[in-house]
């Protein structure tokens with residue numbers, strides 16, 4: 001890394017999609033995220049790894065203010081997306097969540113048709129002027145999610161009738177449909193078999209051309225496979241963050257080394 | 266380093282390090298025996314040395330199987346990954362050291378006559394001593410995970426190169442003095458070259474030990490001065 005040409009380095013420093021500084025999250029008196037600073041680059045995949053309970057999901061949820069929905073949860077510090085403070089009182093959380101989409105661990109399609117699952121967001125955000133525009137959005141979202149071939153002849157069937165892997169890609173299509181800039185994924189493959197997982201990972205790799213993706217995963221191999229940068233959390237602290245290849249071949253902190261090599265007691 | 270949560274993983278890594286240590290010891294003896302057979306024209310020892318090399322090939326095969334298995338089953342990361350990569354490379358270098366020693370032993374049989382000059386024997390023994398010292402030091406550095414010791418081994422390779430250059434000149438002089446020396450000197454020249462290359466393998470091992478321990482590559486800038494090219498011209 002030290003031998004990198006200077007220009008690359010400068011580019012890396014200047015391009016920041018999400019800038020978090022001094023972020024604290026409390027659940028009542030539990031201090032779940034402590035003083036986290038991180039810059040997340042646009043059009044790349046950043047993976048959050050760490051032992052269960054270390055705060056990965058909590059921190060992920062600060063990026064689209066999903067923690068607002070938890071009563072006892074309090075967030076301090078600053079999170080900027082494209083330089084704008086997302087916790088500014090003027091920011092509408094609903095609009096924010098259209099810009100910063102989320103995909104969850106368990107595929108959670110609505111109990112509606114495949115078409116309506118994808119059309120739901122564009123409808124409530126008024127993104128389509130008429131039916132044909134909406135058809136367009138649904139088709140292109142399903143295409144981007146790699147689901148079009150499997151779904152095009154059954155758009156009226158319920159989304160819940162698809163396989164687990166298809167449901168997860170449907171949820172990704174639903175997230176894409178409102179034209180977000182950032183997609184947050186919380187262990188999106190943990191309920192999927194290896195083939196379905198590989199398809200989602202392939203999709204994530206394609207999506208990073210247009211989106212900034214942050215993925216929480218308990219699989220280090222998955223982080224190594226899909227991400228460009230990796231952040232290791234431990235006990236609410238961001239221990240180390242860097243290019244994925246460095247984190248998995250030459251981590252600088254002993255806690256990271258112990259975790260990725262399977263030495264945590 | 267602390268232990269893995271899965272203790273059989275530690276056992277597998279220890280077994281691999283043990284194989285490398287065994288290969289290292291065997292490589293050292295093979296070189297010692299080959300050169301001792303050369304300077305004393307001991308054909309019996311030369312034949313035994315050729316056989317000894319076979320065991321190094323076997324061990325390399327065993328290590329390769331172990332490495333592939335541990336990669337498939339454990340998906341090693343971080344320091345473990347570097348250790349496993351290093352073991353793969355180091356075992357290859359040690360196997361090559363064995364081949365080079367075997368080549369010296371084969372030449373003992375081909376020469377099949379006493380060395381013309383005591384001085385030549387001393388020269389070959391001297392370069393061997395240096396190369397073996399390098400091999401020993403780098404194997405110690407591997408066992409102790411000592412990056413600084415590995416770096417020093419790479420530095421010291423220039424001494425082996427320098428001795429080789431002076432041996433080369435000496436052999437050339439003998440050949441010019443009397444054409445009847447040419448056959449023997451040519452064999453000796455190849456022997457010296459083989460031993461110089463054993464030094465190069467020690468250097469490769471040093472670079473791998475350094476990377477294994479630190480996660481960083483040693484800077485590439487060591488200039489390799491080969492004066493034999495100049496003499497040739």
Ligand SMILES: Nc1ncnc2c1ncn2[C@@H]1O[C@H](COP(=O)(O)OP(=O)(O)O)[C@@H](O)[C@H]1O
Pocket residue numbers: 027030032050051052053054055056057058059070
């Ligand atoms: N809704 C909640 N209410 C209270 N505590 C919570 C809540 N969600 C998470 N926590 C606590 O915050 C810490 C971090 O949890 P979490 O972010 O889910 O970790 P991870 O995703 O890394 O497994 C844990 O100690 C957990 O118990």
Ligand SMILES: [Mg+2]
Pocket residue numbers: 056057058186216
């Ligand atoms: Mg979680």
